[in-house]
Amino acid sequence: MTNESEAAYERIQEQVARGWNTWDTRSVLTQVLLPEGLGLSFGLKEYYRGTSLRTVQIGRRTEGAETVTLGRHAYGGSYTETTVSWAGITIRVQTAHTGDDLVALVTPTANQQKSGLLTIAVNYLWNRPGIVSREPDHLRATPGTVTPDADHLRAAAGTALPRPVASPRSTVVDRRIVDIFATAPHVDDP
Known part of the structure; x- marks a missing residue:
């Protein structure tokens, strides 16, 4: 590859990976939200058995594996649709973004044979820096590097704090905050 074609390739990657x-x-x-890497x-x-399905993959062949049916998926990710069946539970997950x-x-299919719980995990992937905190009515994700203040240092030493992440006195670099809300109330899993 020439320097010119490498530069063109990099420009295309930057445009697509967003x-x-x-x-x-x-x-x-x-x-995943790129370039931040927020998942x-x-x-x-x-x-019934107390098991969880945290990663959903196509084509697993193990006993009790999930069945995945891919639906529509826009090239740029503006719409996706996936149906998953696992352990007597079937859900359809549709996403859209602008x-x-x-x-x-997330829609459960009618007449689920077993009771289940939808889980949602929010984290930064691929060693990207950032923090995720629980606010009273939502989750907040803040990318970048956080310089801890004295409260954070006490929390790391084992002193309990009411909100152990990202106080207003923290310094956040590359600030782009993402708030995650749900229409259903949060339930702590027993």
């Missing part, structure tokens, strides 16, 4: 899409190859139910992963927990806003609709 926004929400299913960039994570470990789970088809993970939406929003959907999973399932069933109570700009930086992502909306997800």
Whole structure:
């Protein structure tokens, strides 16, 4: 490759690798915001055996593996649809985004044989820096490097704090905050 073609390739990569899409190859139910590397992963927990499905993959051949049916998927990730069946639970996950806003609709199919719980994990992937904190009514993800203040240092030493992440006195570099809301109330899993 010449320097000119390498530069053109880099420009294309920067244009394509932006926004929400299913960039994570470990789970088809993970939406990732690039370039930050913020992942929003959907999973399932069933109570009959007490097992969880945290990563959803196509074509697993093990006993009890999930079945994945891919639906529509826009090239740029503006819409995705996936149906997953696992442990007597079937859900359809639809996502849509415009700009930086992502909306997800998770629909259980009628007459589920077993009770289950939808799980949502939010984290920064691929060693990207950032923090995720629980606010009273939502989750907040802040990318970048955080310089801890004295409260954070006390928390790391084992002193309990009411909000152990990202106080207003922290210094955040590359600030782009993402707030994650749900229409259903948060339930702590027993």
